[in-house]
Amino acid sequence: MIEYLVCAAAFGLLLLGIHRKVIARIQMRPGPPVWQEILHALKFSFKSTWVPRTASATLFVGIVLVAIAIWSAALFVVLAGESILILIGIYMLHKIVEHGFGLSSGSPYGKFGGVRSVISAASEIPLFVTITAIYFFTGSLLLRDIVAYQAVHGPLLLIVPPAAIAMYLVILSKLPFGPFSIVESKEIVSGYKTEHFGVWRAALAVTDGLKTFVLLYAFVLIFLGALPFWLILALMTAVLVSLSFVCAITPVLSPYDSVTVQSIITGLMLAYIGYLWWVVP
Amino acid sequence: MAMKRKTVEYGLTASALIIVIAWIALTTGAIPLWAAEAVFVVAFPALVLTLGLWWRAGGGEEDFPFIGY
Amino acid sequence: MLSIGGQDLFVLEFGDILHYFSPYTLTLFLLAVLFTGLAIISRPEEQIEIAFGGDAYYAKETTLPEMRFRRFMAIACGLASIGAMVSGDLFNYTLFTSMVGITNVGIVAAVKNRHVLNAAYAYGIVAMIATLPLFGSAALIVATTGTLSIPALAAGGQAVPLVGKALLVLGVVGEGMAPFYAAKAEMFRAPGAPYVIMCSLSSLLIFLRVVEIVTTI
Amino acid sequence: MIVSRISRFISDYQNLVALFAGACILISLFGILSLPLAYEENQIYPKAIDRTSALDPYDRGGTPFNTTTVVAQYPENSPYLGYVTAYLTPLSKYLADHTLHAGTTIVSHPGGIIDEILYNTRGLDTVVETSILLSAFAIASYLFRRTE
Known part of the structure; x- marks a missing residue:
């Protein structure tokens, strides 16, 4: 099991490296090598590390542990085929982790990152709408049931395409450099990550790797169903590259606009659910 | 805040030991899967942090840090 | 009995009020416990403020009485969300939720910052209004189905009116989520990270739980 | 842009109460439209108030x-x-x-x-x-x- 964690984190970091590379190439820059994010994680773990004097020490360190722990748990939830509600819960609680990172240091940049993550929390309700749409068809939220449903009826991507789009947007909002990445956008240095340097940052990189892996893996499992493992990895990469295209050609929205756009998407999804409720007996 | 090498070493050894024990127990079937997963969720973050800290933790006889340009 | 959050692990009984632990509620429960623990053991940070347009900066200190009160409120908030996470009774859940709303205001009430207090005031008003749909939904559901127990409602047999569910969600949104967008952002200007985090944590948790409840009943 | 106008409105916490009240009105209207709701006779904790009792x-x-x-x-x-x-x-x-x-x-x-x-x-x-x-x-x- 521990090997899954390590491999998932490494592969997730590799995906983030590919993400950066693709964006760079679209913008006609050479870009860093694809394994740059893995190197980053290692590099940061060798740096000397302490806790800033102004920080709330326990929270400053504790939140790093919590961050890795919740995404490790998320990976196990996905692997075990448990309820995707748990996965979504962990996803939402990643917001709390962002607050914790941002606020615990006392730095104004971190604080702005934390405040922005509060703002954007309300806009991530498309996730729940996605869930409801899936529940309409599968009648269960256990991942293994969803996969079993797709083995019979074909991929959910073709059955509920709007739900797939909503979850795609949600993953987009978690990727760096995207239109909704207001939490760590560059005008506030690195947002909530600003004050976590050295080993803390390395641990944060591990979290990012796990998070990217879990979200993309869950996306493929939920909307395409059980496939050979190599094909799943290939599809994850394909989804990520498509996301990178979106990130490369869109500007970062201003914080409140980002939330408004996401809320409008939620509204559209709710209308779609209403339509489903009307049509499907 | 100074990092004590001993503390970090203890933490690293403890978390690594716990993970190895849980792993062995899982492969021999002594504990169910969920228990092993719970142990990993708790011990893996500690392992990541202490491993990183251990690489750089001072032993008490360091040089002066370079603070000026 | 429920399949949405995974199989039930065990059920804790308090008379007619059951607390059930499924993988989902257990996860939320553990997170609430964890962050309550963090709020208990960590000291507040010293927030750095930059005077705009110059090089000056200063650190805000949190005084001891203020810290004590806010920690007390954060712990109360944590306990309320712990209760709300596992409660298997609709009325009990709404009670815990309204307690979350009140303690959220309490967490920032001690801060001496005009913006923070104004935002907390707006939030307090919404939280107060929100108790009407919140308890109203519980009353509506008990009147139309004759029971308040979530497992009993989930077992089927009674048709829970859609408006009851809608009011429940609206109430929870008012207690925690609606102020998230604007008021909470202002409230997060307050120093004292471990306590302020409890505000958003509890709101997210009660919201995550209500999704499970309305899908189940 | 309509988006930024919406965001400007909802980013002000002074408008929060109005927004929430609007949502309450909408759902109450929906509730009134969905009347009548059936009353379940078989209630838990039934009440029979005796007005003549000393208690x-x-x-x-x-x-x-x-x-x-x-x-x-x-x-x-x-x-x-x-x-x-x-x-x-x-x-x-x-x-x-x-x-x-x-x-x-x-x-x-x-x-x-x-x-x-x-x-x-x-x-x-x-x-x-x-x-x-x-x-x-x-x-x-x-x-x-x-x-x-």
Whole structure:
């Protein structure tokens, strides 16, 4: 099991490296090598590390542990085929982790990152709408049931395409450099990550790797169903590259606009659910 | 805040030991899967942090840090 | 009995009020416990403020009485969300939720910052209004189905009116989520990270739980 | 842009109350439209108020210090269902057994005026209700006593 964690984190970091590379190439820059994010994680773990004097020490360190722990748990939830509600819960609680990172240091940049993550929390309700749409068809939220449903009826991507789009947007909002990445956008240095340097940052990189892996893996499992493992990895990469295209050609929205756009998407999804409720007996 | 090498070493050894024990127990079937997963969720973050800290933790006889340009 | 959050692990009984632990509620429960623990053991940070347009900066200190009160409120908030996470009774859940709303205001009430207090005031008003749909939904559901127990409602047999569910969600949104967008952002200007985090944590948790409840009943 | 106008409106917390009230109105309208809702006759904790009783608002029938019929959701979890006295403290129980000074639990007991039938089955509700009051009072008194 521990090997899954390590491999998932490494592969997730590799995906983030590919993400950066693709964006760079679209913008006609050479870009860093694809394994740059893995190197980053290692590099940061060798740096000397302490806790800033102004920080709330326990929270400053504790939140790093919590961050890795919740995404490790998320990976196990996905692997075990448990309820995707748990996965979504962990996803939402990643917001709390962002607050914790941002606020615990006392730095104004971190604080702005934390405040922005509060703002954007309300806009991530498309996730729940996605869930409801899936529940309409599968009648269960256990991942293994969803996969079993797709083995019979074909991929959910073709059955509920709007739900797939909503979850795609949600993953987009978690990727760096995207239109909704207001939490760590560059005008506030690195947002909530600003004050976590050295080993803390390395641990944060591990979290990012796990998070990217879990979200993309869950996306493929939920909307395409059980496939050979190599094909799943290939599809994850394909989804990520498509996301990178979106990130490369869109500007970062201003914080409140980002939330408004996401809320409008939620509204559209709710209308779609209403339509489903009307049509499907 | 100074990092004590001993503390970090203890933490690293403890978390690594716990993970190895849980792993062995899982492969021999002594504990169910969920228990092993719970142990990993708790011990893996500690392992990541202490491993990183251990690489750089001072032993008490360091040089002066370079603070000026 | 429920399949949405995974199989039930065990059920804790308090008379007619059951607390059930499924993988989902257990996860939320553990997170609430964890962050309550963090709020208990960590000291507040010293927030750095930059005077705009110059090089000056200063650190805000949190005084001891203020810290004590806010920690007390954060712990109360944590306990309320712990209760709300596992409660298997609709009325009990709404009670815990309204307690979350009140303690959220309490967490920032001690801060001496005009913006923070104004935002907390707006939030307090919404939280107060929100108790009407919140308890109203519980009353509506008990009147139309004759029971308040979530497992009993989930077992089927009674048709829970859609408006009851809608009011429940609206109430929870008012207690925690609606102020998230604007008021909470202002409230997060307050120093004292471990306590302020409890505000958003509890709101997210009660919201995550209500999704499970309305899908189940 | 319409998006930025919307964001400007909802980013101001002064508009929060208006927004929420609007949502309440919408859902209430929906509720009124979905009337009539059926009333379930088979309720838990049924009430029969006896206006002539000396204990009027609190009289739930049955004999004091004896059982009362209560329809509970899970009677198997409440072995003392209907025995109001079961929740007396040892001291109050002693008083109730030997004198007439401790009556039913209605007002003679810490916890105040609490519906004693619910007291047997829904103890946690009582605790949470009083905790809400406690936290509200704590906030109010802290703000009142705070020195500038």
